[in-house]
Amino acid sequence: KSIKTFIVVICESVKVSRGYPAQKCKSGPVDLVFLIDSSRSVRPHEFETMRKFMIDILDTLDIGPNTTRVGVVQYSSQVTWLHTATWTPWSKALTRSSPSPQGTMTGLAIKYMMNMAFSAEEGDRPKVPNVAVIVTDGRPQDRVAEVAAEARDKGIEIYAVGVARADMTSLRAMASPPFEDHVFLVESFDLIHQFGLQFQDKLCGKAGKHDCEQICCVSTPGSFYCVCPEGQLLQDDGKSCACKSANIDLVLLIDGSKSVRPQNFELVKKFVNQVVDSLDISAHGTRVGLVQYSSRVRTEFPLNMYHSADEIKAAVMKVDYMEKGTMTGLALKHMLENSFSEAEGARPTSRNIPRIGLVFTDGRSQDDITEYAKKAKEAGITMYAVGVGKAVEDELREIASEPVEKHFYYTTDFTAISTIAENLKLNVCPGTTLWAAPKDTTQQETQRGRNIYTFHRLHSFFHV
Structure with a gap:
């Protein structure tokens, strides 16, 4: 039944893109x-393409006071509210919009949207889903992470659509998790309709508020049900997922240096427990080990010490903060030579159980990471790098496995790391990769390729 629902939604989107009469999306x-x-970098013809993109999406929606309400905020160095969602016809509001030869104050626009x-x-309206779509072609000239996190905390689901630069x-930093569903990057304004097709699918699937976690909500007449991504199973609560093939050895290396500070270290421990919550922990399924490092390295518990999520989470909350330096290279060496040894609970490589290492750091390493980052990956360990604050992007990328875009995460603020943990729920689970980036592919090219692949795959599969 879910497959039929999905096919109907996509087919309608494809029909619209090929000039067929649009059928209104009967969403909640x-x-x-x-x-x-609308900053100075957006050329007039590009702005016109963006306006047409919005009109094409809105043409498929059932807009009205009791169905979908639409508002438009235009921003550059200032913010302009073009359309009140209750009364003004949205088409008239869009015709009034025009580019402005000024800066890119995206954070200011998000704050205006939220308040x-x-x-x-x-x-x-109360108890009605709030959805925001941010379309931008440049780097914000103000801070966006904190205000976007505040907006998400208020229940606003944010899609971030980047174009060109x-x-x-x-x-x-702006988008809601998981990033694969909420972050889109296209090469030019001419390709922005690719996001439009995917967004129509997501919006048409909304049947009012639902509590599906990190998963697809499939709408049915008057109701909905939750579906897990490939490689995961729906749990008894009907809304959360856990890995179906939950047989991995996962070691987390957490930075306990002085720059983290005690209150943020508590957030790091909560981050670890969020990751643990997404896994099926057992002696024969997933095993988890934890290592803390600063000027030295300390195994908090090895892979073979605990065999339930509750035991691990309790042990994590009891970990004491080390302070002092940031010897990330030494921690990688310890992980390779000790944490993934059979003596500490790693299963023999002959059993082909995935080995995953996750490094969490907030700053530049005080020793060399190159040798052991390379050796860890050569040993078959899949490496994730999570950075916050003053973490160095080049170091994170050097630690991360290919494709880097899938294994490297960064946020400016410790309060936003829970968002990264939500996205990691998907990636640590074994599954099929639909699109793989060639070596030496940049982060932006990887995301761009995945979006284009999804677009062409849908068109070729649902050829109508």
């Missing part, structure tokens, strides 16, 4: 706000 009520970048656009005075790190 949604309050939708577009934030459109003004999604307010009762402007037509926002857009900065991937900024897009991730």
Whole structure:
């Protein structure tokens, strides 16, 4: 039944893209706000393409006071509220929009969206999903991570669409998890309709608020049900997922240096426990080990010490903060030579159980990481690198396995690391990769390739 629902939605999107009469999406009520970048870098013909992209999406929606309400925020150095979602016809609002030869204050626009656009005075409804789509072609000139996190905490689901020169790190800082569903990067404004097709699918699948976690919500008449990504199983609560093939050896290396600070170290421990919550822990399934490092390295517990999630989470919360330096290279050496040894609980390589290492750091390493980052990957360990604050991107990329875009995460603020943990729930589970980046592919090229691959795959499969 879920496959039929999915095919119907995609087929309707493809029909629209090929000139067939648009069939209105019968979604549940949604309050939708577009934030459109109109800074000096957006050329007039590109702005016109972006405006047409919004109109094409809105043409497929059932817009009305009791169904979908739409608002438009235009921003550059200032913010302009083009459309009140309750009364003004959205087509008239869009015709009034025009590019502005000024800067790119994306954080200011998000704050306005959160406090003004999604307010009762402007037509926002209680208990109706709030969805925001940010379309930008450049790097923000103000801070976005904190205000975007605040907006997400208020229940606003954020899609970040980057075009051409857009900065991937900024897009991730703004978007809701999982990033694979909420971050899109296209090469030019001419290709922005690729996001439109995927977004129509997601919006049409909304049947009012639901509590599916990190998974697809499939709508049925008057109801919905949750579906897990490939490689995961729906749990008894009907809304969360765990790995189906939960037989991995996972070692987490957490930075306990002085720069982290005690209150942030508590957030790091919660981050670890979020990752643990997504796994099926047992002696014969997933095993988890924890290593803390600063100027020295300390095994908090090896892979073979605990065999349930509750035991691991309790042990994590009891870990004492080390302080002092940041010897990431020494920690990688310890992980390779000790943590993934059979003596500490790693299963023999002959059993082909995936070995995964996750490094969490907030700063530049005080020793060389090159040798043991390379040796770990050569030993068959899949490496994830998670950075926060003053972490160095080049070091994180050197630690991460290929494709780097899938194994490297960064945020400016410790309060946002829970978002990264949510996204890691998908990636640590074994599954099929639909699109793999060639070696030496940049982060932006990887995301761009995945989006284009998805677009062409849908067109070729649902050829109507």
